[in-house]
Amino acid sequence: MITLYGEGVYVIKGKDPVPAHEQEQKIGKEMAAAYRDKAKQGTISYGILQTHNKSKSADLLQIQFDAMASHDITYVGIIQTAKASGMHRFPLPYVLTNCHNSLCAVGGTINEDDHVFGLSAAKKYGGIFVPPHIAVIHQYMREKMAGCGKMILGSDSHTRYGALGTLAIGEGGGELVKQLLQDTYDIPYPEIIAVYLTGTPDPAVGPHDIALAIIGAVFKQGYVKNKIMEFIGPSIKHMRTDFRNSIDVMTTETACLSSIWQTDEDTEQYLSLHGRKEAYKKLAPHETAYYDGMIYVDLSKIRPMIALPMHPSNVFTIDEFKRQAGDILRMTEKDIQKRIGGNNSAAFLTDKLQDGKFYVQQGVIAGCAGGNYGNIAAAAHVLAHKNCGNDMFSLEVYPSSQPVYMDLIRKGCVTSLMAAGAVVKTAFCGPCFGAGDTPANNAFSIRHTTRNFPNREGSKPGNGQFSAVALMDARSIAATAGNGGCLTSAEGYLDEYVEPEYIYDDMVYNKRVYEGFGKEKSDTALIYGPNIKDWPELPPLPEHLVLKVCTKISDPVTTTDELIPSGETSSYRSNPLGLAAFTLSRRDPDYVMRAKAAAMLEEIRKKEVAEDRYADSVLKEIHKKMKIVVGSADWKDTGIGSLIYCVKPGDGSAREQAASCQRVLGGAANICREYATKRYRSNVINWGMLPFQLKEEASFSVDEYIFIPFVRSRLQEGKLHFTGYILDHTVRPVSLYIEPLTENEKNIILSGCLINFNRQRKQNNI
Incomplete structure (x- = not known):
């Protein structure tokens, strides 16, 4: 299914990976070093990085980005820091979205106060402001900002737009402040790891299945830590760009620095559909490209997956899990108890086994990973004329943007989901970080979202509350929902399925998004709510x-x-x-x-x-x-x-x-x-x-x-x-x-x- 190369790899003419020692034997010892150095310049990543590099060194990079993005958990602190550092305007397009604290359900007015501050900052400094419920941060950036050969910096770890030919990096707010001050992002040139895709995925296999399989193969050994994953190979063409986006965003969970994909006609079609055909250009490795390692993926062998608590790398095929559920759950219980404490004799996962079947209490399809059009349309197909039941199990679905939501309505997908008993909500990242749809104590939730870390679903083990999250693809979540919460793989549910063609309409953006880049109004006052405070004075390092x-x-x-x-x-x-x-x-x-x-x-x-x-x-x-x-x-x-x-x-x-x-x-x-x-x-x-x-x-x-x-x-x-x-x-x-x-x-x-x-x-x- 997935093979990791233990050495560097040459890719010749976009195919036929050759281990480094074999290729360099052909070249000869005297020529090998120069040959490798030249071939390192043949990756997609090399060209994009050097185009954005402002230093005189190809090895010590000083990057200036094309655009940036922050959401309402991070942008207030970033703007406050930049303001205190002497910033007077946003020198590059800076998108402020409101998809994390958009419910305004905790702390009185303070969340909406942040949104008002964000709009006032967009006016004062020349920013782009996306109001609550309109789009999650990464979907907006895919639809409106990403393009081939670009680099984007975001204050969210899942800043990934590689499937659109953009090298995007998620960093802490300090790195965004540096860009606002027209400084650079300074890093040594990273290693580049090829992700070589072959085979055709089964109709039941969705992007989360592929992403989880890759995460499971690489995370624990740090194979791609702080490196760039470059997706290439003949089987990219078997996946629509929307599908690729859902894989790409999950590369964050491998601990890589960023990701980039070979582009093709489908990338061009996606950008054209979103009114930005000029943002397309073909990106592919040169005739000879050297990679520091390779993840060789046979897509045809990947099966529907589940990542059990407490990390996306804790993966099993759903079939494997069902065969060995008791043993796997007991092992997982011990890991959880070791991590968060508790009664070693407690059974809080195995108690969901009934007559050899595993029952879950909640399903969620949401955010930048699960809320894409293709995932929700497939889930609607699986749930057509089915019934989620009127017991404990519930299903919540969050389309990733209003344009996606609007077309799902037009296609009848929302009707199918609601008729089956699902609740369809607006664009929101809350289920991804514990601010929405927190399950009941001792409940088990399956989610097409980004993470299943401890407390990430919102429970508080320190207060005697505990619930668990497993990651699954929307297709298998829908199959499970149609069986009343009995864990079910999507295999057999999509054999004849053809995804309805997506029609993008950005009228809601035209009517609701504040487009202020290049139109700063310096006399605009920043509007501070009572919870917005300046950073305290901090001392220098003593002797x-x-x-x-x-x-x-x-x-x-x-x-x-x-x-x-x-x-x-x-x-x-x-x-x-x-x-x-x-x-x-x-x-x-x-x-x-x-x-x-x-x-x-x-x-x-x-x-x-x-x-x-x-x-x-x-x-x-x-x-x-x-x-x-x-x-x-x-x-x-x-x-x-x-x-x-x-x-x-x-x-x-x-x-x-x-x-x-x-x-x-x-x-x-x-x-x-x-x-x-x-x-x-x-x-x-x-x-x-x-x-x-x-x-x-x-x-x-x-x-x-x-x-x-x-x-x-x-x-x-x-x-x-x-x-x-x-x-x-x-x-x-x-x-x-x-x-x-x-x-x-x-x-x-x-x-x-x-x-x-x-x-x-x-x-x-x-």
Whole structure:
């Protein structure tokens, strides 16, 4: 079904992949290096990256994007940061959508206040504003902004428009701020991995089945982490562009940097249908292209899939799952209990097995992955003249945009779904991040959405609530719905199905979307609701640093949803200190208390320094141990901050608040074995925290202090290895390191955060 190559691969004339060692043997040892270097330039990715590269180096990229996008969880903080950094207008098309907090159901007026702020910002700075319920962020960008050869940056991790020939990257807000200030996105040239598609998918197999199969094959071994996935091969032609879009958006769950697809006549037809024929150009590998690896996919062998809790990589075929449901569910229960705690004897998944059949309580088809036209039309076909039943099971369907919704109505698909008992709603991302359709306690939901991380469906295990989500394709969800919630594969349901041709009508965009790019009105006042607060002042990096360990998480991976919970807490994201109260609340509820204690100790230090008297007993004890390490250590040039330790933090969302919430509580560093994604590490840096790593097991404990002498001087000198000292009963060394930083990244940390860095540049007229 899927084969991963253990070495580089040459693709000759768009077909016939050849392992690198075989091709280079033919070329000869003396010519091989030059041949490979030339062939690396033959990928689709190379051409797009270099076109957007503003540096003189092909290896150290400085990218400027063609457009950007943010939704209503992230755009307020980004605009506030850019404004504080000296921005006066949006220098590139910047789309502000309102698809995450669009229900305005939590926190009084604060969600709609954010939307009003967003519209006022679009008017003032020249932005594009998409009102609530009109479109989810990524569908709007597909329909109106993406095009062949472009690059788009978004403050959402699922920013992926590769099937339309666009290299799109999801990052934290700091990277978008840099673009608003006309700075660049700086990265080393990434490795490019081919995804070579052969075979023809079965009619029952949808895009989520293919995406989950790929995620299951690559995620756990990090095969494509921080790399670009380039989809090529003869079988792209067997999938419509709308189908490809639904696969492409899920590449985020592989931990790759971005994705791009070979384009063809169907891509051209899609762009022409959306009134943008000029955005098409043929993209394909050159006659000889070298890839750093290859995922070889035989589409004909992929079957309907299910990804069980708690990650999209926890995949099985539906048939395999049904055959071994008891064993697989018991194993999954143990994994969940290990991750979130609980009674080891509890049966909260296996209790859904009845007479050998597995029953679920909810189905959801939604968002940028599931809400596309083709997925919902296929689901409507499967459910025609069927009945979801009047028991516990329910089915919710969210078309991804109003144009999609309108044509589904015209085609009768909405009628078929409603007649079967489904509820069809407006464009909304809530089910993807726990702000809509939260199942009942102990319920099991199957979803064609992007993620099934812990709490991602909205439950709160810390409060005694737990529900579970599995990912499935819309086609199999519809088959399950037609059987009253009894888990069912779509096989056999679509053998004669022909998708009705989609007709796009953007009248709703013409009537409701505010198009302000290039039309900024600088005298427009920003409209602030009472929850919208400015960022607090943040200190620069001191010469010496004392770090209090405020949490230590030993899970293999810690997601951004655990660092700062999604769901209803997202309503507070325009209030930095208000949101920070939720940091790690569903993973380590005592973290905030410990971080505040460290911040209070720093305030006591500053007061004692100002008064030139040193009386606090905790500070005295820390200082005594500091002087063992550095005899001249002085509180005047030593700061105190908090730190978190995780084995591998940052899988999942791009949201910068996973880092900024730590920072506004006094956070000064992260320590880990490995960062799960480049975007989370960038967030840590942009918020002025030190992105430490260590090679050995963490030998420190929660509430201990780690002293890092001369950290500022060493960082200024470009040093990346640091010795910290655990101030326990004895003073013990710990070896820390930082992976290479750009000069700007180094200076952002020294300044204390991106806002400080940009203010200093402005003062110095840089």
